[in-house]
Structure formats: structure tokens, C-alpha cells
Amino acid sequence: MRRRASLVLLALAVFLTALAPLLRWYVFPRMAKVPAGRYQAVVLEAKDATLIDYATLEPRRVSRLTMIQTLKGNVGQADKVKEATGRDVVVWDTLTYAAGPDGRMVTRIPERYVFDAHTQQPVHAGGESVDGTPVRRDGIEYKWPFLVEKRDYRYFDTMTRTSAPIHYRGTRSFHGLDVYYFEQTIPWTQVPLPRQLPLGISPDTVRQLGLERWYTTRRMFWVDPVTGAPVNGEEIHREEMRWTGHPEKKPITAFDGHVRMRPDYVDAAVSLVKTQRQLVLLLTDYLPWAFAGLGTGLLALSLVLEARGRSRDRRAFGGKKAHDGGKPARPAPAGEPLSRGGSP
Numbered sequence: 001m002r003r004r005a006s007l008v009l010l011a012l013a014v015f016l017t018a019l020a021p022l023l024r025w026y027v028f029p030r031m032a033k034v035p036a037g038r039y040q041a042v043v044l045e046a047k048d049a050t051l052i053d054y055a056t057l058e059p060r061r062v063s064r065l066t067m068i069q070t071l072k073g074n075v076g077q078a079d080k081v082k083e084a085t086g087r088d089v090v091v092w093d094t095l096t097y098a099a100g101p102d103g104r105m106v107t108r109i110p111e112r113y114v115f116d117a118h119t120q121q122p123v124h125a126g127g128e129s130v131d132g133t134p135v136r137r138d139g140i141e142y143k144w145p146f147l148v149e150k151r152d153y154r155y156f157d158t159m160t161r162t163s164a165p166i167h168y169r170g171t172r173s174f175h176g177l178d179v180y181y182f183e184q185t186i187p188w189t190q191v192p193l194p195r196q197l198p199l200g201i202s203p204d205t206v207r208q209l210g211l212e213r214w215y216t217t218r219r220m221f222w223v224d225p226v227t228g229a230p231v232n233g234e235e236i237h238r239e240e241m242r243w244t245g246h247p248e249k250k251p252i253t254a255f256d257g258h259v260r261m262r263p264d265y266v267d268a269a270v271s272l273v274k275t276q277r278q279l280v281l282l283l284t285d286y287l288p289w290a291f292a293g294l295g296t297g298l299l300a301l302s303l304v305l306e307a308r309g310r311s312r313d314r315r316a317f318g319g320k321k322a323h324d325g326g327k328p329a330r331p332a333p334a335g336e337p338l339s340r341g342g343s344p
Helices: 002-031 075-085 203-208 263-324
Strands: 039-053 058-073 089-099 105-116 153-157 162-174 177-191 211-223 230-243 252-261
Touching (some): 002 263, 039 230, 058 252, 075 089, 153 211, 177 263, 230 263, 252 263
Antiparallel strands (some): 039 058, 039 252, 089 105, 162 177, 177 211, 211 230
């Protein structure tokens, strides 16, 4: 019975030990993915910012600029791209809407972002675009891959329509989480004018005035290394209207401000990430280590049972030899008493 039990325990030990790396390296990459129908809204603010007044083409100080970013998963379009490419994809239709302190629109920029649901790498299908202009992304945007590495990534900048490195700057503590801090600087670059501007002004009108738009920013993200989701984001953002062909003329400041996530949205992001990261850790750490530890324990127990079984067999065989004197028993002759001592 002990030998049979040791064989059963050995089989379980082998199974659990083999299952541990399978969960981490086979099951997790296939199960972990961004849901196609996700919806999210984030509010950012820039207090005491400088903003251009398009009526006078003069910069003015405003108490607050509010930016609302909405992200909506387009499930129907994702199914079409999957049918065409054979890949699990997510299609995000996003809108960045900036409003002044009076609530009136400053800019409105729609965007379509198509990426692999598992790796977050861009997929060049499904009409990816920024402000109605087709683009071809290189690198990530909005979200990092699961299990973020301590390295630089390429991050897509919607203003320039190009990608540039975003640098890993170390691990920091943020609202009770150990997060990775990333930073990207975009130098002064000429960028397209938004298609929708205040007061019904069109980009052609601005160009006819002899002005062009330039932009620079310092972008900062605090990213949860398990889920790859940013829990905070900030930008030190500057825009200028420069006179085309006249570098000697003073530029007009179109925007200058430090854009930050509103605190209540930071708290909501941290709360959501703390829940989601447990599901990822279950497949990458908790279950693999538990199965590996349990498998090792069962292997040790099976070896102990096997050793005890062999020891018991040796003792039983050795005891029989000692009792018999090491020789075969001789049958008593017929009629001879079995014992010569004592009374007949």
C-alpha cells in the first residue's frame, strides 16, 4: 500500500511541477488580454494656464483648462479586424476634449487606436487615425504591456503623429503601489492644427494669417508594472503660433500649462489597478509558486514513503532469516514428537 501511495504522490508531484511553468509561460500569455469592450473616462486639469484668445490672437491667463479623455472599445470593428488578420485585437475610439474655464471648446481631437489585445503592440488595420488623418503607429499608447520591464519603450505622440522613446526613470511608491516611472520629452516640433477650433475658425484661416503651430511637452507616467496600466499621468505642455517664414517675429503662446490628472480620477485608477493586478499575479506568481511548492512537497513525501517501504521489506526479510537460523526447516520424522522437552 505504501508503494502504491508513493507512486500516486510521485505522479501528482510531476503533474504539479510541470503545470507551474505552463501557467506562467503558456496559459498566461493566452489568457491575459485587454477586453475589447472597455470604456473609460479620465479628467485632467491645468490650473493657472496660458491660452490663446482666437478672437484677438492674444494669449490670456485662465484659471483652469479641463481636458476630458474618453476611451471606448469598438467591439464590432475589432471583430472585423480579427476576421481579416486572425489576431485578437482591440479597437479604441478615443476623444480628447479640451474646454476653457467657461466650458467652451478649445480643441476636440478624435482618435482610433488598433492594437494586439495580448501584447499591446499596434496592428495596422481598422482605420487607425488621429483627428481624421490616417497614421501608422510605432510603439505603445495609453497602456503598457502586461508585466512591464525596466527599460525604455517607444511611445506614440498624437500631436506629432510620430513615436519616440519614453524612458524608464526608476521605481517609485505611489498611493501604496510600487510603480515604474516613465518620462518622455518631445522637442519643439511643427504640428498640424486641429480640425476643430473655437469660434468656428478653420485651420485654413489660421494658415492664411501666416501662422503655424509648434509644440513641445514633457510627458510623465506612473505605471503599474503588473497590469501595465498608468495610475497617474502629467504633462508640462507648451504650444506656440509662429509666423511662417518670419523667425524674427515674436511667437504667440497658444497654450502653456502643467496638465495633471484630477485627484479623484487618480484614486479611481489606483483602486481599479489594485483589483486587476491580483488576477494577473494569480497566474504569474501565486499559482505557479504554489504548484511548484506543492509538487516539491509531494515528491519528498513519495520518496519518504518509498524509503520506508523498502526499509520494512528489508527488516521483514532479515527477521525471517534470524528466526530460521539461515537454514531451511527440517520436517520431523513420522511418529517423532515435535518437542523433546517437557511431558509427552
